[in-house]
Amino acid sequence: MGRLSKDKRDVFYRRAKEVGYRARSAFKxxxxxxxxxxxxxxxxxxxxxxxxxxxxxxxxxxxxxxxxRRAVDLCAAPGSWSQVLADRLYGDDVNADTDADANADTDADADA
Incomplete structure (x- = not known):
């Protein structure tokens, strides 16, 4: 059977989880x-x-x-590039909003 892209043996997958990035693509x-x-x-x-x-x-x-000075990450799921952009451009002064966060709010409103 083939390996999954989220295989826990992948070095960059583990590092992303340790650092707090949502996906290993942040390292790219x-x-x-x-x-x-x-x-x-x-x-x-x-x-x-x-x-x-x-x-x-x-x-x-x-x-x-x-x-x-500004950057827009279109189609930002899962959001790791938005996390890198926020870190590099603004440091701790910004809260990166991603599609995943927006979808969570929409789903919560739909359940109410």
Whole structure:
């Protein structure tokens, strides 16, 4: 019999559950961000017009202005990409709303 996509032996499935992501696909978006700096949140040591900051080794670093200020995740079920977007763009200042949350509210209203 073939393996299921949610097989508990899958490393990324287990890591997603440990970290709190709804699906392992969150790691795909994190990998793309690490490689291509999709959200513009990575530090840079070049002089490209960003604000000055001090790095961990005491040298001056440049923080680039954020390239992304808003993002829309269409068809967001199960919502792990929305979780990554919320973490990367806003930190703890946002509560990511997903289709799963909206459907839960609708189902609760229908039962009443």
């Amino acid at each position: 978006l994190l990998q793309l961000d690490a490689e291509f700096d999709l959200f513009g949140t990575q530090r840079d040591d070049g002089g490209d017009g960003g604000d000055s900051d001090v790095g961990v080794d005491g040298e001056e670093m440049r923080v680039r202005p954020m390239k992304v």
